[in-house]
Amino acid sequence: MLRSTVIVTAYKRKAFIKDAIKSIMENSLGPTEIIVVKNFKDSEIDSFLGAYHIKNIYTDNETLGGKISLGISQSSGDILFFLEDDDLFSKNKIREVVHKFSEYDIGFYHNDQEIFSDKAIGSYSSIDNRGFVYYSDIDSQKLKKLLFKFKAGFNVSSIVISRDLAMRCIDLLRNVKITVDTFLLFCAIENKLPIMIDFRRLTHYRLLTSQSGNKDVNLSLFRMQYEDALYFKRIFTSKVLKDFIEMSVIQRELIYKMLSKEISRREALIDVITNLKYSLKYPNKWNFFLQGLSLMAAFSAEKGRSFYLKKVRSNSMLSV
Template sequence: MSKVTIIITAHNRKKYLPYAINSIFSALDPKSIKDLEIVVVKNFKDDNIDSWLDLHNVKNIVTSEESLAQKQAIGISNAHGDLIAFLEDDDMFALNKIYVLRKLLNYSDLDFFHNLFMPIEEATHESQIVPFNDYDVEFFHVDNLRNNKILKYIIRTYHPEIYNSCTTISKDLAMKCIDGLKRVDINTERFWFLCTLEKGRRIALTKSPLTLYRVHEQSYSQPNSNLFSVGLLERYIRSYTFMLEYFQKETVRRIVEEQYKLHLAHYLIYDRDNITRKLKLALFLLSNSLKPSAIYNEYSLLSAVSLLSSLMSTSLAKRILYR
């Protein structure tokens, strides 16, 4: 019988993990758990959490691996589902996301599914049903995404390369790409979309916010978080260096190159001294924003303006970039 595996990754945080798992169980008829598998991969032990996971038949894996990519790889190696959905410990699934994932099991050649998200406050503990109907899902064959116009439409409309908790892949694609995954550190959401473009078959996308994205001060990735650091941006930049070696298709490499330049711009706004490098990159991004062949025209313009603004004020540049 086909099944869905949900891999929940946690790093240091214990506070939100029960809410992430409850957002799955709250959506289920107790009799329907057989076709669903939950795998938690975390870097800590906790007697209360671990006993609760055992009681609910959740596969509980503790690892010393630091990177998100390595945690996902461990989860994939222990997954038995035909589809694998990712969920980070501080997010939740909408109550009807499991319904959607089960419907997608009917498509044997589906390698990638992505939904949008709805921000929630830190104190939100209960999930909810969000607007969705079956006609809200748009399907594409990867071969058709060589068309630049279609590719730009997909990225601008659905943002399929952002947020792990919005991403679902096939086990088949996961195994094709798992060796590359282990090298991308924290840049996993972009890796999965790019890997789909290189090695996948069919993708499905929806604008429905089937993921509830928690905004809080203990996030590693949110720029206004207490835990955000410039070192995080350096890790992203290193991952792009690897992906330029790993991916071979021209279309995919072009996307990686653009994403690399955008992340480099984000990194440089925190560097007050490297004025020449900032100016050169800003000019490149301004030029790229005018190219019809570019994928990220608007983001290139926004990043260029932020870089130039950082010559006067880093805080101003951050307000422009993270608005």
């Protein structure tokens, strides 16, 4: 049987990590190893991890890419699961995913999510008979589906990769600040490795009430997303990725400058034209939303900022 490693990452937050570990331990098939990478020390949590013989790694690296690459370097699994501390695995996730990797040649795997609030859910079970898609090669139309229809570049806790992909990507991964989910998808495409999208909800994605209700804006988060997009533009050379990465750079720059109140009327008007191009080429809700947002920002950056925060938070689209 394939060896499996689950890499759990935590940044400053302590409230949910035990629940995350328990959701792994309660799986119908246990992993070969669990590795926790966090940037804090806590006697209670550390004792909890020690009791289950979980590899506990402390790092002062604040980036998600840095923490995950460190976990990969300490892992031995043939397939690598990822779990952020505020998410949960369904009870059958590991068994189901190991089965898929045993049946198919997979580089990158992504499953659907069940969304829940801050309060812990009563059961971690989530299994149904929905199917999957499998791509052995990627063209622009398939990439369009992966990004906009299947949301394959969203939520690290829904991603599993082969050791082959991990070793090909680990050096570049160290420099990714926050958008590790999109990076892993792009790295699989860059290396021409097969991709599977599983429509079953095998991950429970926690939607924090503070995420939808807090009026403060974490500008550093949006800055890191923008910087990651610039990094992707520099490191990925695949022709099929070029257009999508360029679009991401433009959109992330618009969002960051608008939220930080650094966008000028002229820049917003240029973005209106640029985003129109992508809205027509890749028609979807998100691109049309940003097209309208850039138009609004051209008249009033403050109104555009308020509109973005209201719509994105009320529709749980912060991760897009």
